[in-house]
Each structure stands twice: as C-alpha cells, then as structure tokens.
Amino acid sequence: MANKNMQNHSASKTTDPVSITLTDRLFDTLQRAIVEGEIPSGSKISEPELARRHGVSRGSLREAIGRLEARKLVKRKPNLGARVVTLSYEQLIEIFQIREALEGMAARLAAQNMSDQEIEALQALLEAHGEQIEEQHGLAYFQKQGDLDFHYRIVQGSKNRQLIGLLCDDLYHLLRMYRYQFGMRSKRSRQAYDEHHYLLNAIVARDGEMAELLMRQHIRSSRRNVESMLLETF
Amino acid sequence: MANKNMQNHSASKTTDPVSITLTDRLFDTLQRAIVEGEIPSGSKISEPELARRHGVSRGSLREAIGRLEARKLVKRKPNLGARVVTLSYEQLIEIFQIREALEGMAARLAAQNMSDQEIEALQALLEAHGEQIEEQHGLAYFQKQGDLDFHYRIVQGSKNRQLIGLLCDDLYHLLRMYRYQFGMRSKRSRQAYDEHHYLLNAIVARDGEMAELLMRQHIRSSRRNVESMLLETF
DNA sequence: GAACCCAAAAGTGTCGACAGTTTTTATGTA
DNA sequence: TACATAAAAACTGTCGACACTTTTGGGTTC
Secondary structure (H helix, E strand, C coil): CCCCCCCCCCCCCCCCCCCCCHHHHHHHHHHHHHHCCCCCCCCEECHHHHHHHCCCCHHHHHHHHHHHHHCCCEEEECCCEEEECCCCHHHHHHHHHHHHHHHHHHHHHHHHHCCHHHHHHHHHHHHHHHHHHHHHCCHHHHHHHHHHHHHHHHHHHCCCHHHHHHHHHHHHHHHHHHHHHHCCCCCCHHHHHHHHHHHHHHHHCCCHHHHHHHHHHHHHHHHHHHHHHHHHHC | CCCCCCCCCCCCCCCCCCCCCHHHHHHHHHHHHHHCCCCCCCCEECHHHHHHHCCCCHHHHHHHHHHHHHCCCEEEECCCEEEECCCCHHHHHHHHHHHHHHHHHHHHHHHHHCCHHHHHHHHHHHHHHHHHHHHHCCHHHHHHHHHHHHHHHHHHHCCCHHHHHHHHHHHHHHHHHHHHHHCCCCCCHHHHHHHHHHHHHHHHCCCHHHHHHHHHHHHHHHHHHHHHHHHHHC
16 A cells, blocks of 8 residues: 655655656556556546545546546546546547648658758668568567657657647557557558658658658558458447 | 635526536636736746635646646646746747648548538628628738637538547637737738638538648648748747 | 435535745855 | 855645535335
8 A cells, every 4th residue: 555645755866856746647657557448448537546546635636637638538527527538439530630630740840850860760760660570570569669659750850849749748648548458450560661661761852742741641541451450340 | 805615606506507617717717818918928827826816725726727738828847836838939830830730631521521501601601701801991800700710610610529629629729829919910811811712612612632722721821921920020 | 116205425626734845035154 | 245055935736624516225105
C-alpha cells in the first residue's frame, strides 16, 4: 500500500529539479493504464476507489481525470462521473481522416523545415527498420513502434509547435489505444516501409508538395488496411 | 459581492435539467474574459485573487484553469502558477497552417456528408452576408462574425466528431482571441465573400476534391492578408 | 409478478485548511 | 550603494470533510 504523505521525494536533491507534481505522475500512470487497456475501454471510473488504490486524495485524482478528458481518453458527465472512452470503428476512421490532413501538412512543413542532421538521422532510423524487416520478419515491431517513431519525427520536423502538440500530445495516445486494444498487427509492413522511403526521398529533395501528397497516400493506405482488417471483426 | 454558498440554484426546477456545474460556468466566464482580452494576454493568474473575485473556492477555480490549459489559452508551470498565453505572430501563422489542413479536410468531408437542407441553409446564410456587405459596407461584421459562422457550419457539415471538437472546441477560441486582440479587420471581405461562394458551389456539386482545394486557398489568402497587415505592426 | 415509492448507500461537486515552494521584504556587511 | 542572507509573506499543491445528486435495495400496492 502506498504511503499517504510523500510530498518530499527526498532522495537525490542534486539531480532532481523535475519537481514533477503528484497529479502529473498520476496522470501518466492512468494514461498508460487506459491506453494499454488495463482500465477497460468503456468502464466507469470510480473516484473513491481509484483514489484509494493510488493512495491519493480525490482532488488530485480529479485534476488528473480532467487532463485525461482533455485528451479524449475519458468522457465526463456532470454528477454521473467519468467513463473511459469507448472505441468504435467510426471513431477510428475519423482519426485517420484527421491524421491524413494534419500529418500531410506536417510532411509538407518538414520538407521545408527539417535540418540536414534531422534528415540524416531519419534516414538512419529507416535503415534500421529495413534491417529489422529482413532479419526477423519483424512485422509486429515495425507496425507498432517503428511506424509511430517515423511519423513522430516527421511531425517534430514540421517545427510547428501547435501541430506537434495536437498530434503528439493528443491524437497519438488515442491512436496507440486503438493499436493496443484492437491488436492492429499488419501484413503491410513491407509496403509501409517502402512508402516511408518514398516520403523521405521527397523530404530530402525538399519537395513539400510531394511530401504532403505521399504522406496522405501513405495514411490512406494504412486506413484501408485497418478497414479491411476490422470489417472481419465487426 | 457574490455570495459564498449557492449550491442550490433553486429557481425554476421545472425547466432546469441543465445542472451545469459551477466549474463549467466559471470556465465559460474565464474563457470569454481571456478571449476578449479582459484578462490580458501574458498576465499571471493569481488563484486566490480570482477565486475571491468570483466567489468560488480555489479547488473549483483550479479545475477551470485546467480546462483552459487544455485549450491552450493558459500555460501552467509547476509551483509557479498559470499565465494567460502570450500571442505571437509565429503562433498565429502556425494556427493558419493547421486550419488550412483541417478545414480543407472538413470541406472535403462536408461536400460528401452535408444534408441537402444544411446546404440550403448555408446558401441562405451566404445570401444574408452578401446583402450585409452591399448595405452597410459591413466590413467589420462580416470578417469577425460572418466568416466564422460560415466556417463553423462547414466544419459541422463534415460530420466528423473528432474534427468538429478539435476545431470548434479548441482552435477557434484561440483564433477568436487573436481576432479580438490584434484587431483583425480586413479590407478583404468582398473577396472572402466571393471565395465562400466558390466553395459553396463545389459543395453543391458534391465535389470534395475541389472543395478542399478551394478551402485551402481561401485560408491561405486569409493568412496572407493577416501577414501583410501584421508586418506593419511588428 | 410488475410498478411505484421511499429511505439508505454510494458517488460527485465544492469548500476550507494545512504543507511545501517561490517570491518579496527586511537586515546586515563590504 | 551594492550585494548577500535570512525571515516573512504570498502562492501553489494536496488533503479531508461536508453538501447535493444519483443509484440501490426493500417494502407496499395493484
């Protein structure tokens, strides 16, 4: 059982300017639990129970829930409490439409704004992915982690802070939740890898227009793959 | 001075299922105050003072501030408190880039998904705008309110809930804040009106591709207008 | 047995108080 | 006067308690 009053995490005063607040940690913990399905999608969140389980007051818990709501991982109704968001085929499609628009723009901006070093690093990352695919027929790894890594770097490369926040802080967590809980492994990793290559070439050429086009096509392909995969389930 | 304990807003029990929570109202109030510049951009938010002024406990105020942070209207740092976001030329450009991507997609989807009635209503709205421009040379009205109305309906017409939330609940408030505080009146209202017409025609023809193209061009024009206007100031 | 009503239990909304941190002010020294 | 230092004031983070709302579980009536 967690102890109750630990405002002073007293160890290591030298290298500890983080001063991360209790609510912050709680938020991270809960977000992970929700994304990975540990707290099931659609389930009700009981404030007293969760607060007790994490050894924390309801006030702090409430702030954390508020942030989860801002990221659309939970939905709250006045006097009725909060529920973990329920995943649906329709919502997933909506997310892909948004990604197509937003990441397309990100790719366009990245082609303009990424530094040469960043581009080189991205090339190296992609090479590593290629080897992984050869080596271990690494379908799972590539689709789940590598793909997100690649997209993540493109978004960062856009240098548009608002855009980065929108995608990396908000949307991607929801997307990861779908990946975890719908088990979205794919037989498409080889093709996705190739598409990443085309896109990167456009960025190397600093061709924003082309980069946007390719990114949008890449995400559309990915969406179609998900559609066909899920239509079996639903 | 507001009284302290008014949990029972006892009047009108019959037509009052709203049960809007105190935090909700506070949030609305503060959001308006920030957007309209009543609480100046960049200023620090003192929790004790604001709580006292609104006759509310710090806990409730804190939740409201949390939501304002989610909408990027304030920024919080641990142990240092919250400040109203500082507006900048760069951030405004970033917002226009995001709008171009997101509203472009919204227009595409609206061309597919708007009902015939919604389209008719939108045509009527546009007619009204046209008359207003003739009549009173209504530059101010059109740019500030009418333009947003039009865009708002297109976004609604996309029928993409995530997209609607992203734009209408989050981004538009920040945009309104810039309009208020940068005083963005424009001599471009006639052209903007025409562009709205072209866009609407594409929607009537159910041509999503064209609608996206026109919307993106419309927003780019609007951005260039803002750029040239602000470059005088900065 | 189903529908209704009412008290009890559980849950959410709001508050005031305390703990720890940052900022300000007061004080002493070079 | 300028600067370092320490006390104090102000502020944020967290908690437990109370008020109001919703849900639950019996009991009553038809």
